[in-house]
Amino acid sequence: xxxxxxxxxxxxxxxxxxxxxxxxxxxxxxxxxxxxxxxxxxxxxxxxxxxxxxxxxxxxxxxxxxxxxxxxxxxxxxxxxxxxxxxxxxxxxxxxxxxxxxxxxxxxxxxxxxxxxxxxxxxxxxxxxxxxxxxxxxxxxxxxxxxxxxxxxxxxxxxxxxxxxxxxxxxxxxxxxxxxxxxxxxxxxxxxxxxxxxxxxxxxxxxxxxxxxxxxxxxxxxxxxxxxxxxxxxxxxxxxxxxxxxxxxxxxxxxxx
Numbered sequence: 554x555x556x557x558x559x560x561x562x563x564x565x566x567x568x569x570x571x572x573x574x575x576x577x578x579x580x581x582x583x584x585x586x587x588x589x590x591x592x593x594x595x596x597x598x599x600x601x602x603x604x605x606x607x608x609x610x611x612x613x614x615x616x617x618x619x620x621x622x623x624x625x626x627x628x629x630x631x632x633x634x635x636x637x638x639x640x641x642x643x644x645x646x647x648x649x650x651x652x653x654x655x656x657x658x659x660x661x662x663x664x665x666x667x668x669x670x671x672x673x674x675x676x677x678x679x680x681x682x683x684x685x686x687x688x689x690x691x692x693x694x695x696x697x698x699x700x701x702x703x704x705x706x707x708x709x710x711x712x713x714x715x716x717x718x719x720x721x722x723x724x725x726x727x728x729x730x731x732x733x734x735x736x737x738x739x740x741x742x743x744x745x746x747x748x749x750x751x752x753x754x755x756x757x758x759x760x761x762x763x764x765x766x767x768x769x770x771x772x773x774x775x776x777x778x779x780x781x782x783x784x785x786x787x788x789x790x791x792x793x794x795x796x797x798x799x800x801x802x803x804x805x806x807x808x809x810x
Contacts (some may be wrong), residue, residue, distance in 0.1 A: 555701070556622060557713070558791075559658075559771070559790060559791045559792040560587060560786055560787070560790045560791075560792050561587055561588050561790065562584055562588045562589035562644070562786075562789060562790060563587075563588035563589040564591045564683070565584075565588070565590070565593075565643040565644055565789075566589065566590050566592070566635070566639045566641050566642050566643050567581075567584045567589045567590070567603040567642075567643065567644035567645075567646065567789065568591075568592045568593050568594065568631075568632075568635060568642050568644065568645050568646070568679075568683065568762050568793075569581050569584075569590045569591060569592065569593055569646040569648055570595065570620060570622065570646065570647055570648050570649035570675075570679060571593050571594075571595055571618075571648040571649035571650065572591070572592075572593030572594060572595060572601055572604060572646075572648065572673075573593055573595045573598070573599075573600025573601035573602075573604050573617075574600050574604075574698055574753060575604065575642075575750070575752035575754070576648055576698060576747065576750060576752060576781055577595075577646070577648040577649070577698075578592070578604050579609060579778060579779070579781055579782055580646055580648065580781065580782065581608060581788050582608065582611075582614070582782070583614030583782035583783075583785055584614065584644070584785075584786070584789065585611055585612075585614075586611075586613075587786055587789075587790070589604060589643075589644065589778070589789075590614040590615070590616075590639060591603060591608065591613065591614075591615070591616075592615070592616045592617075592618060592639075593613045593616070593617045593618070593643055594603055594617075594618050594619070594620035594631055594649075595619070595620060595649065596619065596620065596621055598617055598618065598619040598800065599781055601618070601736075602617045602741070604617070604735040605617040610621075614808025616635075617655060618634060618635070618785075619631075622649050622671055622675025622676075622678065622679060622798070623667075623670045623671060623673075623674065623675060624715065625678055628675075628678045628682050629678070629682055632682045632683055632686065634718060636686060639767035640717075641685055641686075641690060642683050642687070642693065642698070643648075643656075643693050643694065644693065644694045644695075644789045645678040645679065645680065645682065645683045645693065645694070645695045645696070645697070646696045646698065646785065646789075647679055647695070647697045647698060647724075649671060649675060650671060650672050650698065650717075650754065651667055651668050651671040651672060651714055652668060652714050652716070652717040652754055653665070653667065653668050653714060654712075654713055654714045654757070654758075655713065655714070655715075655718070656709065656713055657712070657713075657715040660715055660716060664716065664779060665715075665716045668716035668717055668720050669716060669719070669720050669723075670716075671673025671720075671723060672717070672720035673720045673723040673724055673727070674726060676697055676724055676727065679733060680695055680697075680742070682775060682804050683695070684731070684735060684738075684740055687739075687740045688735070688738045688740065691693065691739055692738060692740050692741070693739075693740055694740075694741045694743075694788060694789050694790075694793075695731070695740065695741065695742045695743070695784060695790045696743055696745060696746055696789060697724050697727070697728050697743070697744040697745075698722040698744070698747065699721045699724045699725050699728070699744040699745065699746045699747075699763025699800060700717070700718075700721040700722075700746055700747060700805060701747065701748050701804045701808050702714075702717055702718045702721050703718060703720075703722040703723070703725045703746060704722070704746060704800070704802070705729060705808065706718065706727065710765070710801075711758070711762050711765060711766060711769075712758055714761075715771060721730060721746075724742055724744060725746070725800055728742050728743065728744040728798065729742075729798045729800075732798030732799075733798060736797055736798075740796040741788070741793065741794075741796070742798065743788045743793065743796060743798065743799045743801070744784065744796060744799070744800045744801070745781065745784050745788070745800075745803055746800050746801065746802045746803070746804065747781060747800050747802075747803050747804065747809075748770065748775070748776060748802070748803065748805050748807050749774075749775045749776065749792060749804075750765050750776035750777075750780070750781065751775060752777060759775065762773070769807060769810070770804070770805040770806060770807045771806030771807070771809065771810065772805035772806055773805075774805060775805070776803065776805070780803060781803055783791050784801050784803050788801075
């Protein structure tokens with residue numbers, strides 16, 4: 554075995570929520586390149602179907618399934634279908650997310666609940682359902698996609714989405730707590746906290762404050778198509794077999810300031 558073998562995912566099955574676009578799609582491509590079979594899940598399953606076909610054209614094996622993270626029955630149904638099809642889930646990436654921009658004084662209750670239920674409760678429900686399987690089958694890797702917004706407050710001129718910040722802060726604490734609770738079962742739980750990447754969710758934010766965001770980032774740019782893949786592969790692979798409960802900021806150095 555050489556050092557590159559530590560990063561190979563041959564024979565592994567990875568479930569990626571929100572895998573039909575943005576960061577989830579980037580991660581799915583990295584995992585297929587590393588040898589994994591991937592399952593892409595989202596409420597908009599048509600996006601996952603498109604990415605699935607592209608991954609198959611690359612020579613990978615991929616499946617697309619509909620998922621509503623706010624409904625426990627939907628979560629359990631997806632996990633059951635994957636186990637029936639592949640017999641295992643080795644890697645879970647909790648990537649699906651929602652946001653709502655509004656001043657904190659004016660945040661609608663319904664919008665707050667949607668963001669919290671998707672980003673935090675959904676991450677817990679999926680981790681719980683997959684974690685039960687991992688416990689019975691010797692362990693696995695869970696990677697939560699948090700955000701640098703969960704590590705600190707943000708000026709409203711840059712990001713005015715209090716529910717998003719709060720939910721991602723919750724994901725970070727959930728990551729650390731599950732890592733401690735589940736280490737005895739060989740279940741690793743880590744999180745990536747991305748900075749700003751061009752995605753559908755960040756399009757309006759970058760259009761409004763992109764210059765300020767890049768000027769406040771030491772590397773003076775936003776994330777690119779490959780910038781999250783290395784971190785996602787590290788946490789999914791044997792390369793991180795002595796690492797759990799960690800939050801890795803992939804943000805161009807913004808939280809180092």
